Amino acid sequence: MRIGIVVDSACDLPIDYLQKHNVTILPITVRIGEAVLADQRNEEATLEFLKAHVAEHGHEAETMPYTVQQIQDLFLQRLVIDYDYVFCMTIARTRSPIFDNATQASFAILNDYKPVRSAAGITTPFALRVLDTQSLFSGQAITAVESIRLREAGESPPKMRARLEQVAQNTRAYMVPRDLYYIRARARKKGDRSVSLFSAALGSALDIKPVLHCHRGETSPVAKIKGFDPAVERLFKFTARRVRNGELMTPTVALCYGGELNEMRALPGYRELVDSCRTHQVELFESxxxxxxMVNVGKGALAVGFASEAGGFDD
Incomplete structure (x- = not known):
């Protein structure tokens, strides 16, 4: 059976990895003033756009995910011919309408695919599953990598579905932002009043950085640490311990950074995490x-994703 994998462009994995494994991307378009870029996970284009627009005006951005009709067209024009079963994995539905758009599109796709496949000489059925990863940033990468691993191992769609849902339930994404004022401005633009001016001003004045944790679609702070570098170091060391203790559900850790990757690689604790992953045969992705x-959390933020039943954020 030909199994296809679809992710949206918020899934933080390197584009060469996605292309190598024939993963289809649902682009998210970003508009800042008159500047528009369809995010196709092109790192060079992203960094150029970042330098030109995001640093000063990113909090004013509008993000436009694929519509129901665009998703329907993509499937009926190509994917229902190329594959027999497709897993479409999206950013947490609590953060974006992509899951709901894809779910709505799936009804029309499953109703209209037969003439398209028949015209291509294919008589077998087509099926698809829309999966809410319940995560964001590097967390989305974990289910995507696991789906590729399962497909390459020859697993059936029912077994893949059960496993991916289990992984999504246990995926944990942690993020350290650099600029609380930016996050507050962005939250207000989206109508989210959860980051108060007082909290942003106090945190910035004292250089306090929160460590944010996304799990099962909900995001909350799990620590507040003085200084960006110390906060990142603690997050890296925490992740390295999870690796060394054998607490990961899948052999995968994903990192993403809101800027040049060489900046991330120079942060304290990075080398310890790299060495721990290498020693324990855990694949480390960086993007x-x-x-x-970036338009939602600002330039220079760092995120880590992995799957583990163990919760908390310890020293």
Missing amino acids: VMSLTG
Whole structure:
């Protein structure tokens, strides 16, 4: 059976990895003033756009995910011919309408695919599953990588579906932002009043950085640490311990950074995490944060994703 994999462009994985494994991307378009870029996970284009627009005006951006009709067209024009079963994995539905758009599109796709496949000489049925990863940033990468691993191992769609849903339930994404004022401005633009001016001003004045944790679609702070570098170091060391203790559900850790990757690699704790992953045969992915991610959390933020039943954020 030909199994296809679809992710949206907020899934933080390197574009060469996605292309190598024939993963289809649902682009998210970002508009800042008159500047428009469809995020196709092109790191060079993202960094150029970042330098030109995001640093000063990113909090004013509008993000436009694929519509129901665009998703329907993509499937009926190509994917229902190329594949027999497709897994479409989206950013958390609590953060974006992509899951709902894809779910709505799936009804029309499953109703209209037969003439398209028949015209291509294919008589077998087509099926698809829309999966809410319940995560964002590097967290989305974990289910995508696991779906590729399962497909390459020859697993059936029912077994893949059960496993991917289990992984999504246990995926954890952690993020350290650089600029709380930016996050507050962005939150207000989207109508989210959860980051108060007082909290942003106090945190910035004292250089306090929160460590944010996204799990099962909900995001909350799990620590507040003085200084960006110390906060990142603690997050890297925490992740390295999870790796060394054998607490990961899948052999995968994903990192993304809102800027040049060489900046991330120079941060304290990075080398310890790299060495721990190498020693324990855990695959480590590194990518520039998606443009969608950067306009929401600001330049220079760092995120880590992995799957584990163990919760908490310990020393």
